[in-house]
Amino acid sequence: xxxxDEVLAANRGFYEAFQKLDARAMANVWSEGxxxxxxxxxxxxxHGREAVLTSFREMFRSTSSMRFVLRxxxxxxxxxxxWVVLFEEIxxxxxxxxxxxxxxxxxxxxxxxxxxxxxxxHAEPAAANKTKPVxxxx
Amino acid sequence: xxxxDEVLAANRGFYEAFQKLDARAMANVWSEGxxxxxxxxxxxxxHGREAVLTSFREMFRSTSSMRFVLRxxxxxxxxxxxWVVLFEEIxxxxxxxxxxxxxxxxxxxxxxxxxxxxxxxHAEPAAANKTKPVxxxx
Numbered sequence: 001x002x003x004x005d006e007v008l009a010a011n012r013g014f015y016e017a018f019q020k021l022d023a024r025a026m027a028n029v030w031s032e033g034x035x036x037x038x039x040x041x042x043x044x045x046x047h048g049r050e051a052v053l054t055s056f057r058e059m060f061r062s063t064s065s066m067r068f069v070l071r072x073x074x075x076x077x078x079x080x081x082x083w084v085v086l087f088e089e090i091x092x093x094x095x096x097x098x099x100x101x102x103x104x105x106x107x108x109x110x111x112x113x114x115x116x117x118x119x120x121x122h123a124e125p126a127a128a129n130k131t132k133p134v135x136x137x138x
Numbered sequence: 139x140x141x142x143d144e145v146l147a148a149n150r151g152f153y154e155a156f157q158k159l160d161a162r163a164m165a166n167v168w169s170e171g172x173x174x175x176x177x178x179x180x181x182x183x184x185h186g187r188e189a190v191l192t193s194f195r196e197m198f199r200s201t202s203s204m205r206f207v208l209r210x211x212x213x214x215x216x217x218x219x220x221w222v223v224l225f226e227e228i229x230x231x232x233x234x235x236x237x238x239x240x241x242x243x244x245x246x247x248x249x250x251x252x253x254x255x256x257x258x259x260h261a262e263p264a265a266a267n268k269t270k271p272v273x274x275x276x
Contacts, residue, residue: 034216037223039242045212045223074183076258078172078248081219083258085175085183104177106244106260110216120214120221122244124262 007075007082010109010116015068015088021060027053031117034110039122041103067091080111087126102126145213145220148247148254153206153226159198165191169255172248177260179241205229218249225264240264 010029017025030036030049037047038055046052073086084107092099108120148167155163168174168187175185176193184190211224222245230237246258 031216035214037212037214037221039223039244045210047212047214072183074175074185076173076175076185078169078257079218081216081246081248083175083246085177085258085260104260104262106177106246106258108219108221108244108246110219119216120223120244122223122242122260124242124264126262 003077003082004075007077007084007109007116008073010118011073011075011084011086011107012070014107014118014121015070018056019066019068021063021066023053023057023060026056026060029118031110031112031119033112033117034119036118037120039124041101041123041125063092063094065093082109082111082116083107084109088123141215141220142213145215145222145247145254146211148256149211149213149222149224149245150208152245152256152259153208156194157204157206159201159204161191161195161198164194164198167256169248169250169257171250171255172257174256175258177262179239179261179263201230201232203231220247220249220254221245222247226261 014029017029030052036049036052037045038052039045040055046055069089071087071089073084075082075084086105088103088105090101090103103123104126105123107118109116110119152167155167168190174187174190175183176190177183178193184193207227209225211222213220213222224243226241226243228239228241241261242264243261245256247254248257
């Protein structure tokens with residue numbers, strides 16, 4: 001398996017934990033050996049494992065369901081570091097309210113004992129003109 | 139000098155090259171040994187050294203002056219990889235037009251032969267509520 005494929009698998013693991021609103025799986029996604037940081041859409045810079053994981057736990061508590069469609073994910077590897085750039089199409093339900101958004105994200109990973117762990121997530125609302133319609137034919 | 143300080147210095151080098159509209163200095167900022175990628179505000183994902191450097195050359199050609207004020211820059215280091223998160227306050231002049239914008243950026247660096255070189259730049263327009271006024275007193 002190429003490094004890039006391993007990184008994309010780790011990246012999918014992040015969105016699977018997110019979609020399942022699974023705080024334990026999310027904790028496993030993030031590095032334990034290195035500094036970590038996170039910028040949620042329209043949010044401040046969070047740093048430190050506890051602050052980052054707390055932000056997800058709080059989000060999961062206030063969310064009834066979350067669905068991601070990932071588009072254009074591309075992985076880049078430099079030795080034991082890697083980053084993925086992608087578009088996230090998000091549909092989140094909070095009780096009765098449904099929030100839909102498209103964000104563009106950079107996710108950074110570091111290889112720790114052979115496993116790619118997330119060290120940084122930065123998602124920002126994507127500009128409207130970057131959003132291409134998803135064809136229903138493919 | 140702590141690794142974080144070295145990374146912040148490399149990060150400043152990126153904005154100095156940008157501000158001077160200096161394509162040669164910009165080429166020196168970016169890694170030659172690894173894949174590189176770049177997302178300009180409201181732009182697509184660019185990848186490959188040639189595509190990334192061309193994007194800067196074209197921007198420099200169409201810009202008469204560029205000024206950056208950097209706020210809240212924070213560096214994180216994991217072995218030979220590092221990333222900086224910061225706000226960029228940009229004032230760009232294109233002939234008569236002046237464009238002002240605040241973006242939040244993630245910049246990723248890799249240590250190559252002892253020097254930190256940029257491998258990824260991702261800047262997106264910052265949400266209005268993330269922009270704190272700069273105090274005139276400090």
